[in-house]
Amino acid sequence: xxxxxxxxxxxxxxxxxxxxxxxxSLYSLVDYSFKTKKVNFATQLQSIIKESRERTxxxxxxxxxxxxxxxxxxxxxxxxxxxxxFKLDNLIxxxxxxxxxxxxxxxxxESSLLRSVHIPLTNKIIFYGPSGCGKTLAAYVLAGxxxxxxxxxxxxxxxxxxxxxxxxNVTKIFKQGTFENAVIFFDEFDSxxxxxxxxxxxxxxKRVVNTLLQLFDYLPENAxxxxxxNQLQMIDDALKRRFDLSLELNTPGKKEVNALxxxxxxxxxxxxxxxxxxxxxxxxxGLSYYVIKRTLxxxxxxxxxxxxxxxxxxxxxxxxxxxxxxxxxx
Numbered sequence: 001x002x003x004x005x006x007x008x009x010x011x012x013x014x015x016x017x018x019x020x021x022x023x024x025s026l027y028s029l030v031d032y033s034f035k036t037k038k039v040n041f042a043t044q045l046q047s048i049i050k051e052s053r054e055r056t057x058x059x060x061x062x063x064x065x066x067x068x069x070x071x072x073x074x075x076x077x078x079x080x081x082x083x084x085x086f087k088l089d090n091l092i093x094x095x096x097x098x099x100x101x102x103x104x105x106x107x108x109x110e111s112s113l114l115r116s117v118h119i120p121l122t123n124k125i126i127f128y129g130p131s132g133c134g135k136t137l138a139a140y141v142l143a144g145x146x147x148x149x150x151x152x153x154x155x156x157x158x159x160x161x162x163x164x165x166x167x168x169n170v171t172k173i174f175k176q177g178t179f180e181n182a183v184i185f186f187d188e189f190d191s192x193x194x195x196x197x198x199x200x201x202x203x204x205x206k207r208v209v210n211t212l213l214q215l216f217d218y219l220p221e222n223a224x225x226x227x228x229x230n231q232l233q234m235i236d237d238a239l240k241r242r243f244d245l246s247l248e249l250n251t252p253g254k255k256e257v258n259a260l261x262x263x264x265x266x267x268x269x270x271x272x273x274x275x276x277x278x279x280x281x282x283x284x285x286g287l288s289y290y291v292i293k294r295t296l297x298x299x300x301x302x303x304x305x306x307x308x309x310x311x312x313x314x315x316x317x318x319x320x321x322x323x324x325x326x327x328x329x330x
Contacts, residue, residue, distance in 0.1 A: 006032055017180070023049070077173050079154035081182075084144035091134060091141045092260045092289060097247055101138065104245065105145045111221070121221040122244040126189065128232040129249040132290030135228035138249065139185045142226065149182040155191055166192075166204070167211040174215045178223045189227035190234040209236050216242040257284045257292060264296050269313050276315035283322045286329065295321040 006029040013022035026049055033042035088101065104122055107114065111121055125142075127135040143150035151173070158169045170192070177184040186192065193212060194205055216239075219225060227243070229235060240246070252260060258281060271277040284292050299318035304310055 001032070003029070003032065003036070077154055077157050077169050078151050078176065079157075080152045081180075082140070082143070082150045082152065083147075084140040084150050086137065086140040086144040088141055088145060090263075091137055092252065092256050092263060093134060093138070093249060094253075094256065097138075097249060100245060100247055101142065104142065108146050108224075123219060123221055123224045124216060124243045125225070125245045125247065126227045126229065126232075126235075126240070126243040127247050127249050128229050130251060130288055131230055132288030133249045133251055134289055135249050136185075136187060138247075139183065139226045139228065142224070143183040143185075146183070146224075148224065149180050151177055151180070151182050151184045153184065153186050155186070155188060159191065164204075164207060166208050170208065170211055171215065174219065174223070174225075177225070178220050181222045183224045183226060186225070186227045188229065190229045190231045193227070193235045193239045209239055212239055213242060251286055251288055252284070252292070254281065254285070256289075257281050260289055260292055261296065264293055265313070269300060269311055271313050271315045271318075273315040276319050280315065280319040280322045283319070283326060287322070287325055291325055292322075295325060 006025060009025040010022065010029065013019075013025055026045065030042050030045050030049070033045065088098070088105070091098075091101075093101075104125070107122055114121060127138055129135065140150060153173055158166060158173070160166050160169060173184060176182075193209060216225070232240070261277075261281065265271075296313075296318055299321055300313050302317050303312060303314045307314070
């Protein structure tokens with residue numbers, strides 16, 4: 001291969017955003033440059049690769065892609081771009097929800113099989129249910145399982161007081177998601193997809209919903225849209241029908257609470273009283289996953305701080321915290 005062939009490979013993989021092959025091509029170009037006595041060029045290229053690697057490693061610590069890696073119209077509209085490491089095992093949910101998510105993941109991993117018989121892929125999902133019941137985590141899980149970037153939409157920046165600006169902002173986000181082969185995540189989706197005559201600003205809301213309907217209809221299969229809402233009844237019916245999959249993530253039953261406790265505690269901790277632990281689990285009925293996990297972690301911290309032991313949970317502490325949450329929820 002000539003130097004020009006290596007440069008063409010670098011350009012090809014850079015434009016395709018194929019980081020693995022791009023890095024391989026750059027290393028090959030460094031080796032070729034050393035062999036052909038272009039030492040200064042090879043050394044400079046090595047330095048560039050090293051700086052990029054160090055920067056990527058720093059970002060990998062938090063699994064966040066720096067926004068300036070992309071020169072795009074949606075800067076500021078995307079709160080964060082994340083490469084999620086969450087998997088299905090990190091999500092506690094009902095068997096029915098898990099089954100649907102498993103099929104969704106399988107569908108995208110085996111997309112070529114479905115495309116061969118001209119069956120469209122499911123790529124628009126809405127999660128609905130009370131706060132703290134796993135809607136956001138489910139979005140992270142799907143992005144992690146499919147190894148796609150997760151674009152977390154900054155609704156505060158998207159919604160604008162300027163006439164027509166909100167629709168333009170939403171369009172920019174969809175374009176970016178398609179370009180990056182990403183999962184676009186809209187939390188509190190009801191603030192965008194409201195019933196078209198829900199509030200006083202009929203014209204502007206109608207414009208936004210109509211834009212979303214168009215974008216949904218022409219969304220390429222390589223991009224995925226996930227919406228989450230606590231208020232499904234506020235979303236326009238025509239928009240709800242555009243979602244391929246609608247899943248309710250509700251408060252956990254006793255089986256899910258046990259699974260959450262086991263996942264949170266793991267092998268690191270044990271309860272000092274199984275009877276009191278069982279009472280606390282019974283009392284968790286009606287509380288969200290988030291609240292249950294938060295109270296459990298708080299009881300672990302307080303046990304450590306009060307007793308100085310790092311492998312036992314005082315069951316009474318957790319029970320008291322659960323009782324307080326039940327009182328406040330009434």
